[in-house]
Amino acid sequence: MTKGDADCRETLITVATPLFAEKGFNGVSVREIAGYASVNISMISYYFGGKEGLYAAVLNKQFAVLKRVAEINTMESDPLKKFELYVRATVARYRKSPYLLRFYTSELTNPTPCFATIVKPAIQGVVKILQETFADGLSHHQFREGLDPTDTALALAGMINFYFLIEPATGELVDHSPERDEELIQHIMDIFSKGVLK
Template identity: 85%
Template sequence: MADNDCRANLITLATPLFAEKGFKGVSVREIAGVAGVNVSMISYYFGGKEGLYGAVLNEQFAVLQGVAEIALMDTDPLKKFEFYVRGTVARYRLNPYLLRFYTSELTNPTPCFATIVKPAIQGVVKTLQEFFTDGLSHHKFREGLDPTDTALALAGMINFYFLLEPATGELVDHSPERDEELIRHIMDIFTNGVLK
């Protein structure tokens, strides 16, 4: 197996293990066993378990860079929020372990939190703040709302929806076929609230 293939294979196979058991719950031997390689390969490619975990987190949180690309679009701030919502729903569909890494790192941060997770999350929140500030300056949004609180409320609404999926499967259809309806509901709640 080529070096790049072995390295990528280790990341791929370690991802569900770390997502399910957390950083401390997975041993180097377990990862090596699943990958069918010698334990020393993890040190060779990553410098140890923490390096492999960092590589997994880098791959998982790299998908958030797409939010910064939305900021570069020449479109209405509300449309940028919609692109963010669409992108977030798609991210969770394509990266089923991402939310586990979010919650794991937020509740039991590893050394990777400060260097990988926190900057990625802050980047998203800052970008959403910019969308809202831009909308305020063009009188698109209601005055008096704090851009940071607004950004966190929107991000929280979407993230919490997916976080609760295991507990709410009997209450709501979480299938991808319903994504357009979900996006429409999130945007409606975000823009119009719930008051009549």
Template identity: 30%
Template sequence: MVTSLARPSRRKKGRERRDPDATRRALLEAGARLFPEKGFDGVSVEDLATRAGINKALISYHFGGKRGLYVAVLESAFVEMAERLRTVEDGAPDAREGLHLFLRAFEDMTRGRPDFPALFLREAVSTGIHPAVLPHLLSIMRVTRRLAERGHREGLFRRVDPVLFHFALVGALGFFFATEPARRRAAPHVPFKQPTAQAFIHHLEEMTVRGLAPEASSETKKKSKKRKGARS
């Protein structure tokens, strides 16, 4: 868990019937499941309470209302995502491998939180970026930016605008995974077989590595360092 402390808040004398943290967690989980699927307006507090197995009044008590719960869900998802992607940078010997790990991390994340991309896309499309998640979004953008810059420093990538690079890469990823359930539902009425996440990731990696290859692509890779601190 990310947002709440790990230990279950020691109970003082056994007076309380249940663990209040469990209630919060159940609500967060219900929100994480329902909001991405139906959107904020598509989910009622009744839905959330039922799914969490608690009373709907507790949403207001713990999160100050439906919107509060929504923001908490959003934030916890972004925190986890940003953490996950940030670790990528440590384990990579070079930018080429860093890109590979980044894509793998994204794919892995969609296993644990398969509907996070949808949550993210909805957020970006409707309300706009909520102030609470902006720092984590920027943190993710910093990862891709460092990847692009490092690759250029290492002579593996040509110089590209890191912001454009980020939106092209993350946009394709987010879109693919957010629309995955829709594809699966449409599968019977469609004349092509479902692309797997693995195949897509591989395609994207291939396109990116080739797309970023320096102008003169010879066998020896790390040869020229060129101007080091050059910035436009």
């Protein structure tokens, strides 16, 4: 692939990402994408085999960031520190990839064929790592007995993901600015590790 090919391919992915995120797969035409990218409509078929292939390329790029969670699992840290690293990585991920949550919600509520091949495996990979981390903590008596690792993993993931998901509806209630991220991370870890009871 020449540099020009790579540039055109990357331009199409860059242009298509916000369009697919805002309008969904069915709400965007190849003509619209080509127009915004200032390329001939045939380039979408040439590089991606059509709109479905372009959408898959967009999702692969968006969900690739979840594969980095596996790096946390390889670190020599205690399980609670790994959970904190996951929370930090999730906050950073949403700051760097503002469209990711839209793809999450769109695919979870109105799945395309890409759900089974791209989205579901990416999400399951993260949940499995969190499960394993919690199970490790249980085996070392770091966490309270009787808690299910899967439910615990989903609770932690749900807490941080939901915080960013409802941001548009809670802007008047809480400061969602990046300057507050450290405070947010500490609050999530405090709630997760200590609960809310006095």
